[in-house]
Amino acid sequence: MNAPARDTAAPGRLAELRPLLSELMDLKRIRTPDHPDGLAAHGFRRAWAALASGMDPRIVALQETARAVAAVRLGGLDRDVLQRAGLSPQEAMRVLGRGLHAVAGPLDPGLRERLAVALTQTPEEACHAPPPEFVERLVRQPRAGATFPGRPRIIVSPQEGHADHCYAVAVGAVLVAPCFGASPALPFVAGLSHHLFNAALPDAGYGGEALLGDLLEPVMKQLTEKALATLPERLAGVVRQALALTGNVDSAEARAFNAADALDRVLELEAHARAAGFTLRQAMEDLELIHPGPLQAFGNDVLRETKVWP
Numbered sequence: 001m002n003a004p005a006r007d008t009a010a011p012g013r014l015a016e017l018r019p020l021l022s023e024l025m026d027l028k029r030i031r032t033p034d035h036p037d038g039l040a041a042h043g044f045r046r047a048w049a050a051l052a053s054g055m056d057p058r059i060v061a062l063q064e065t066a067r068a069v070a071a072v073r074l075g076g077l078d079r080d081v082l083q084r085a086g087l088s089p090q091e092a093m094r095v096l097g098r099g100l101h102a103v104a105g106p107l108d109p110g111l112r113e114r115l116a117v118a119l120t121q122t123p124e125e126a127c128h129a130p131p132p133e134f135v136e137r138l139v140r141q142p143r144a145g146a147t148f149p150g151r152p153r154i155i156v157s158p159q160e161g162h163a164d165h166c167y168a169v170a171v172g173a174v175l176v177a178p179c180f181g182a183s184p185a186l187p188f189v190a191g192l193s194h195h196l197f198n199a200a201l202p203d204a205g206y207g208g209e210a211l212l213g214d215l216l217e218p219v220m221k222q223l224t225e226k227a228l229a230t231l232p233e234r235l236a237g238v239v240r241q242a243l244a245l246t247g248n249v250d251s252a253e254a255r256a257f258n259a260a261d262a263l264d265r266v267l268e269l270e271a272h273a274r275a276a277g278f279t280l281r282q283a284m285e286d287l288e289l290i291h292p293g294p295l296q297a298f299g300n301d302v303l304r305e306t307k308v309w310p
Helices: 011-028 039-052 057-074 079-084 089-103 109-120 134-140 162-180 185-193 205-228 233-243 252-276 280-286 296-305
Strands: 146-148 151-154
Touching (some): 011 057, 057 089, 162 185
Antiparallel strands (some): 146 151
16 A cells, blocks of 8 residues: 555644653653552553453453553552552542543543543552463563664663563554554554564664664564564464554554554653753743642741752
């Protein structure tokens, strides 16, 4: 098929999603005692465990995306933490719903409603099978950084893992799917699985892989098949369908996946650039680091007296 016209991507609608997609990068670096590898890595484990237990990929895609969108504002305040802190299940769900709706304004209205419903139907992790063996290897496998043949690589710290990238792409694919008229399930699974070969193959990036030349594709295919062989037959079939979306833009679902992949790769580096350019003025004026409340005036007086901030 011919490549789609440029306006197929509904550029205006994608632009509206950019702030939320940018904030999803934070889930790679928000860590808690329960999830020291970060919320994205935890979501990656949880999604694969759900799929391996036989859950419908359509349900997993919506539930994981709902959790991720809520976590953009709530961070590690998930349902389990809130209930351990003393909230009832109903109170915890209300808080999660507030987190979702706090950032869900730019989403397609139909998707927004489906995510709100999915958030209330998230099952306990205890019913899930263990994640497939390759999952932990992808959590531990760092991304290569920005590379290009013949040029030095750029590595930014902290490095993201492949699980971080794959989870962000999976969730991002669900969020952009309505822009392309795509169903979200296969793009979500493609996001989770498009780096299966890196469970065994350390990431050398574009610059390193170019040196493999025509040997690269057979190696990637062989290692992907090795990972697929560890999955239940039905799930392996779904993953194969999803992986058919990679490397082309011949369908709405392929465009949703590849858009999310491209966005994550660039927005990840934008997040590092934004952090490197952060100033005290942003903290004090945009974020009101001395927060509104009964102590704000006193705190600001202390800063003026010590000449920390005007």
